[in-house]
Amino acid sequence: MGEFVPLVKLSIIILACLVVASVYATEYFDLSYSLNNDTIFYPGQKYDFELFKDKKGYTESGYWYAAYSFCMAEHGGTHVDAPFHFSEKGWTLDEIPESHMIDVPATIIDVQNDVFSSPTPDTFTLQVHHILKHETQHGKIPSRSVVLVHTGWSRFWPNKQRYLGFANSTNSTPTLNFPGCSIEAAKWLANERNIVGFGIDTPSVDIGNNGGNLPVHIFLGERQIYNIENVANLHLVINDVIKKGTVCNGVINILRLFVLPIKITGATGGPTRILAYC
Ligand SMILES: *[C@@H]1O[C@H](CO)[C@@H](O)[C@H](O)[C@H]1NC(C)=O
Numbered sequence: 001m002g003e004f005v006p007l008v009k010l011s012i013i014i015l016a017c018l019v020v021a022s023v024y025a026t027e028y029f030d031l032s033y034s035l036n037n038d039t040i041f042y043p044g045q046k047y048d049f050e051l052f053k054d055k056k057g058y059t060e061s062g063y064w065y066a067a068y069s070f071c072m073a074e075h076g077g078t079h080v081d082a083p084f085h086f087s088e089k090g091w092t093l094d095e096i097p098e099s100h101m102i103d104v105p106a107t108i109i110d111v112q113n114d115v116f117s118s119p120t121p122d123t124f125t126l127q128v129h130h131i132l133k134h135e136t137q138h139g140k141i142p143s144r145s146v147v148l149v150h151t152g153w154s155r156f157w158p159n160k161q162r163y164l165g166f167a168n169s170t171n172s173t174p175t176l177n178f179p180g181c182s183i184e185a186a187k188w189l190a191n192e193r194n195i196v197g198f199g200i201d202t203p204s205v206d207i208g209n210n211g212g213n214l215p216v217h218i219f220l221g222e223r224q225i226y227n228i229e230n231v232a233n234l235h236l237v238i239n240d241v242i243k244k245g246t247v248c249n250g251v252i253n254i255l256r257l258f259v260l261p262i263k264i265t266g267a268t269g270g271p272t273r274i275l276a277y278c
C-alpha cells in the first residue's frame with residue numbers, strides 16, 4: 001500500500017501533463033497567402049499591393065525605427081467579400097457578426113480530382129452531387145458553418161497568367177478562366193445547410209469565364225453569406241489531417257475556423273487572415 005499510493009500520485013501527475021500537452025499541441029493551419037509584390041488581384045481594381053518603406057533605420061538618438069505604409073485594392077490575395085459587395089442591404093466588412101467568423105465549424109470539400117481529370121478544368125463548377133458525395137464520406141455539413149472548396153487551383157499561385165487563366169489573346173480585357181461554384185450548389189448550401197460563409201481556392205466563387213455574370217456572388221450576398229476567395233493551403237489540411245486521419249480522426253467536419261478580415265468601416269471586402277484547427 002505504501003508503494004502503491006506514490007504510484008497513483010505519479011500516474012495522476014503524468015496524466016495531467018499529457019492533458020496540458022495535448023491542449024497546447026493544437027496545430028493551426030494558416031489558410032492565407034502573404035501580401036507582397038506577387039499578390040494576385042481580381043482584375044479591374046485600381047491598386048495592386050504596394051509596401052512603402054517610409055522609415056527604416058537608426059535614428060539620430062540611436063534607436064532602431066521602422067514604420068511603413070501599404071496600399072492595395074480590397075479584392076486581392078486571401079480576402080473576404082462582404083455581403084454588401086453584391087447586395088445593397090448586405091453587411092459591410094465591419095458589420096459581419098463575430099459569431100459568423102470566430103471559431104466557426106468548417107468543412108473542406110475536396111474536388112481536386114474531378115477538376116483535373118476534366119479535359120477543361122477551368123470550366124469546372126461545384127455541383128450538388130459533389131456535396132452529397134462528400135457528405136456520404138465525411139458526414140453531414142454542420143449548420144452555421146463555413147464550406148471551403150479545394151479545387152487544387154492554388155498550384156498555380158502566384159503565376160498570374162495561369163491562376164487567372166488569361167486566354168491567350170492580345171485583348172485589352174483578358175478573359176478569365178478558372179473553376180468556381182454553380183448557382184445550384186450555392187443555393188443548396190444556403191437552403192439545406194444554412195452556411196454562414198463560403199470559401200474557395202480560386203480568384204472567385206463564380207467561375208472565370210461566365211460571360212461577365214456573377215450569380216453566386218449576388219445570391220450569397222443577398223443571403224448575408226460572405227465569400228472567401230484565394231484560400232491558401234487547403235492541400236496541407238487535407239494531407240495532414242484528413243488523409244492521415246491522425247488529428248481529426250478522419251472526420252473532416254470538425255475543423256474549426258477563424259476568419260479575421262481587416263476592420264475597415266464600410267468596406268466591401270478586404271484582406272483576411274484565416275486559421276484552421278481541429
Ligand atoms: C516590390 O515592387 C516595388 C516596385 O516595383 C519594388 O520597389 C520593391 O523592391 C519590390 N519589393 C520586393 C520585396 O521585391
Ligand SMILES: *[C@@H]1O[C@H](CO)[C@@H](O)[C@H](O)[C@H]1NC(C)=O
Nearest residue numbers: 161162165166167168169170
Ligand atoms: C500563346 O500561344 C502561343 C502559341 O501556342 C505560345 O507560343 C505562347 O507562349 C502563348 N502565350 C502565353 C502567354 O501563354
